[in-house]
Amino acid sequence: MPEGRSVDGDPVELIDGHAHLEEVPNLELELELAKKNNVRAIIAVGSDEGSNQAVLNISRRHSNYVFPALGLHPWNLSDDFDAAVRSIEENIENCIALGEVGLDFKYQTPRELQLKAFGRVLDLALRHDKPLIIHSRWAWREALELVKKAGVGRAVFHWYSGPPDILREILAQGYYVSATPAAEFSEAHRAALKEVPLERLLLETDSPVKYRGVAATPSQVIKTLKAVARLKEVDEAEVAKVTTENAIRLFELKI
Ligand SMILES: [Zn+2]
Incomplete structure (x- = not known):
């Protein structure tokens, strides 16, 4: 069976x-290359005003393939993030x-500033119903509590490598977790991924x-697929099918 094909012959x-x-x-x-390798869609994340504009431009050039997310990364924060928030809101549709x-409590950005900026993002997510x-590196508890308290319904905890008790609460809230190629070798990430049901x-x-x-x-992303399939002892085609359905559902992708 050629690589990248499921048992019934459909491309994975x-x-x-x-x-x-x-x-x-x-x-x-x-x-x-991604298209040739059966990558059906890509979520392009932004980190600040400049990269948000860039991902919007890329997604315009590749509509229905690259889908933009607009961000405010804790590593990219300056004291004055008002313009960045305004620009996100202008483009939010x-x-x-x-x-x-x-949040990232291992990074040099002052916590107070991170919390303020994340508060603004939570407010935007609620008002505009965006996932x-x-x-949440080294700020897993704080990030989860804030998202929960705000009442945000849809979220994915990217590259989760935190403690198992917080992970269980993330899953109990109905949130998702995403796996990176570090699923091949990072023990903390692997331990978390073992606990995450395929449906999340x-x-x-x-x-x-x-x-x-x-x-x-x-x-x-095929590397991530292979690592997850091995780790969870599930067929690659099954992991591909379910995680693709999850992404379509979470981000309401029209593809
Ligand atoms: Zn990232």
């Missing part, structure tokens, strides 16, 4: 649920989610993040 279609496309070198070529957003793509899992690459020194591209 994948969705890269999280990629920083504006940072990917040779992007047009990489998007062609054109995005499928708010992301990458969240969140959440970065998305696949992603976080391109162009480097894994063991190699920069990821969207077509490498």
Whole structure:
């Protein structure tokens, strides 16, 4: 059976649920490659005003293939993030989610500033009914509590590597978790993914993040698929089918 085919012969279609496309070198070529490798759609996440504009432009050029999420990343925050928030709101009808957003208590951005910015994002998500793509490194508890308290209904905890008790609460709330190619080697990420039912899992690459020194591209979401299938001892075609359905449902993709 050729690789990338399911038992009944249909191509195994994948969705890269999280990629920083504006940072990917040779992007047009990489998007062609992704299509050839059965990547059916890509969620392009922004991090600040500039990258949000860039992902909107890329998604316009590749409509129905690249879907934009507008973000305010805790690593990209400056004291004055008002303009970035305003710009997200102006373009909010054109995005499928708010992301990458969240908290990172290992990063140098002051916590108070991160919490303020995340509060504004939560407010936008509620008023415009958008799902969140959440970065929560070393701030898992705080991120979950804030999302819960705000009453946000739809969220994915990207690359979750936090404690199992918080993970159980994330799942009990009905939120999703996304797997990256670090599912091959990161013990914390692998432990979390073992606990996440397939019905709550998305696949992603976080391109162009480097894994063991190699920069990821969207077509490498196949690596995430293979690692997850091995880890969970589930057929690759089944993991692909369910995670693709999950992404379509969570982001209400019209594809
Ligand atoms: Zn990211």
